[in-house]
Amino acid sequence: NAGVTQTPKFRVLKTGQSMTLLCAQDMNHEYMYWYRQDPGMGLRLIHYSVGEGTTAKGEVPDGYNVSRLKKQNFLLGLESAAPSQTSVYFCASSYPPFSIAGQSYNEQFFGPGTRLTVL
Amino acid sequence: AQKITQTQPGMFVQEKEAVTLDCTYDTSDQSYGLFWYKQPSSGEMIFLIYQGSYDEQNATEGRYSLNFQKARKSANLVISASQLGDSAMYFCAMREGSLSVLRGSQGNLIFGKGTKLSVKP
Numbered sequence: 001n002a003g004v005t006q007t008p009k010f011r012v013l014k015t016g017q018s019m020t021l022l023c024a025q026d027m028n029h030e031y032m033y034w035y036r037q038d039p040g041m042g043l044r045l046i047h048y049s050v051g052e053g054t055t056a057k058g059e060v061p062d063g064y065n066v067s068r069l070k071k072q073n074f075l076l077g078l079e080s081a082a083p084s085q086t087s088v089y090f091c092a093s094s095y096p097p098f099s100i101a102g103q104s105y106n107e108q109f110f111g112p113g114t115r116l117t118v119l
Numbered sequence: 120a121q122k123i124t125q126t127q128p129g130m131f132v133q134e135k136e137a138v139t140l141d142c143t144y145d146t147s148d149q150s151y152g153l154f155w156y157k158q159p160s161s162g163e164m165i166f167l168i169y170q171g172s173y174d175e176q177n178a179t180e181g182r183y184s185l186n187f188q189k190a191r192k193s194a195n196l197v198i199s200a201s202q203l204g205d206s207a208m209y210f211c212a213m214r215e216g217s218l219s220v221l222r223g224s225q226g227n228l229i230f231g232k233g234t235k236l237s238v239k240p
Contacts, residue, residue: 033227035227040128040232040233041232041233042123042210042212042230042231042232042233043164043210043212043228043230044230045227048227058227088162090164092164092228107154107166107169108154108166108214108228109166110156110163110164112162112163113162113163113164115162
């Protein structure tokens, strides 16, 4: 099992350019997430998906779009990159977080990250 | 309001000594989970340990233990016998529980800002 993979690992963009980050998981997880990490900060949620064909906004969604056409893939798009989007992007996946009947946990598995620089 | 607070931006510890990394959290849910992740300089997020809000015993995983004090809403990470390879950023995170999921929560992890641990030889 490859776990969670991210493509590309590094990218440099000019302001106004567009790009798509690909996240793929082979664990049959329902939930997938995109986070960004900025210096001195923990990870913040951009968008998430609770299943194929569904997406929703997280804490910092502006300037990003996402798609989940296949269960194993979660794409993060930047239509017009801005320097404020310079960050490290992490994808994560998991089973549904908790059962309704009681408490259980499902660990989030993270990809290796994508370092994006926007000039 | 900040839900996860890590008050120590940086910590130093001597090799082979124990160190405690602080984490306090805020939630109104009764059911939630607390996680610690390690991020070495290479950048990947490594899961270390988990504590459920209903777990009566503190979680342990090898040299890692979680000092869970529910009434104080704290979930401190204790690393025993520090090693040079423990030098890294450490993040505390919370996932709110089943009631939040019913209310439409996305079940994501809420992270603190992290503590940078440096182990001295």
